[in-house]
Amino acid sequence: xxxxxxxxxxxxxxxxxxxxxxxxxxxxxxxxxxxxxxxxxxxxxxxxxxxxxxxxxxxxxxxxxxxxxxxxxxxxxxxxxxxxxxxxxxxxxxxxxxxxxxxxxxxxxxxxxx
Amino acid sequence: xxxxxxxxxxxxxxxxxxxxxxxxxxxxxxxxxxxxxxxxxxxxxxxxxxxxxxxxxxxxxxxxxxxxxxxxxxxxxxxxxxxxxxxxxxxxxxxxxxxxxxxxxxxxxxxx
Numbered sequence: 001x002x003x004x005x006x007x008x009x010x011x012x013x014x015x016x017x018x019x020x021x022x023x024x025x026x027x028x029x030x031x032x033x034x035x036x037x038x039x040x041x042x043x044x045x046x047x048x049x050x051x052x053x054x055x056x057x058x059x060x061x062x063x064x065x066x067x068x069x070x071x072x073x074x075x076x077x078x079x080x081x082x083x084x085x086x087x088x089x090x091x092x093x094x095x096x097x098x099x100x101x102x103x104x105x106x107x108x109x110x111x112x113x114x
Numbered sequence: 115x116x117x118x119x120x121x122x123x124x125x126x127x128x129x130x131x132x133x134x135x136x137x138x139x140x141x142x143x144x145x146x147x148x149x150x151x152x153x154x155x156x157x158x159x160x161x162x163x164x165x166x167x168x169x170x171x172x173x174x175x176x177x178x179x180x181x182x183x184x185x186x187x188x189x190x191x192x193x194x195x196x197x198x199x200x201x202x203x204x205x206x207x208x209x210x211x212x213x214x215x216x217x218x219x220x221x222x223x224x225x226x
Contacts (some may be wrong), residue, residue, distance in 0.1 A: 004157070031212060040123060042204060042216040043158075050212070058213075090157055094212065101212045102148070105157035 003027045004106035006091050012112045019078045021109050023091030030096045032074040033103065034058075034066060037088040046089075049074055050096070081113040116144050118188075118205045120217035128225045133177075133192040135220045137205030140186070147188045148206040148214070149179055158204065164188060175199070200224045 004025045013019050023032065030051050035043040035058075045058030047066040055066060063085060065077045078085055088110050092103040121136040139147065147164040162173025169181045175198075179190045188205060202221045209215040 033213075040218055042218040044216075045213060048213065092158075101146070101208050101214055102160060102163065103158075103214060105150075105159065107155075107157045 004091060004093055004104055006089075006106040006109050008109060009107065010110045012114065013081055014114050015082055017081050019081050019111065021076045021089055021091075021111070023074045023076070023106055025072050025091075025093045025104075025106075027093055027095070027104060028071075029093035029104070030071065031094040032068065033092040033094075034064075034074070034076045035090045035092065036060070036085075037090060037108075043090065046076065078111075078113075081111075083113045086111060086113045115215070116140060116142070116207045116209055117215050118147075118207050118217045120203075120205050120220050122220055123218065124221050124223070126223045126225060127195045129197060130194050133190075133195045133199060133222065135190040135203050135205075135222070137179075137188045137190065137217060138186050139188060139207055143183055144207045146208050147179075147181065149173065149177070149188075149190050150204045150206060150216075152202045152204065152219075154201070161190070161203070195222075195224050197224050197226065 007022045033048040034046040049068045067075050090108050091106040094103045117140045119138050149161040150158040151161045152158045162171050164181045172178045177192045202219045204219050205217040206214045
């Protein structure tokens with residue numbers, strides 16, 4: 001079984017719709033992250049969380065919100081989707097005990113906003 | 115703040131040829147540097163990491179990278195490309211507060 005899972009894997013939606021992307025992990029890590037990947041831009045951080053009570057904005061948080069429902073679950077919401085939010089979205093985790101920030105990634109969710 | 119620059123968004127190599135992917139870091143010497151690989155339709159996985167213990171770092175699948183302070187570089191190499199090496203490769207550096215800053219990525223195509 002995968003350590004970091006994301007649902008759905010693919011989603012097509014329309015402008016203005018509310019969308020939720022979900023991430024679950026069985027690694028027991030405290031830190032969780034949401035990134036979006038766009039061609040030529042690499043990965044950009046949307047939000048991150050160091051524990052259930054801790055939520056932080058990343059580089060590109062506008063238009064997104066998150067919820068850390070439990071240590072193992074971190075969901076990303078697009079309140080009103082727009083076409084330039086079409087991208088590949090990744091969830092990642094890291095262990096609070098590691099001296100360097102090695103992150104473990106889910107398989108990604110490909111979101112298309114029409 | 116630390117950042118990395120990957121030179122070349124696409125690299126095409128023949129099977130059996132050398133693979134060289136370039137990454138340069140900014141400003142001060144980082145304590146750590148990473149190379150991640152993303153195979154088609156998959157998430158990123160760690161290929162190798164530099165942690166100041168050794169300047170030449172060996173990773174999975176025959177890849178290695180050398181940290182060169184004088185050149186502010188951490189280039190990734192593999193002596194002989196295999197078809198399975200076709201993927202996108204990302205260099206990354208810690209960016210304070212347990213975050214990572216990623217390069218723009220280099221897509222590798224392997225020609226038979």
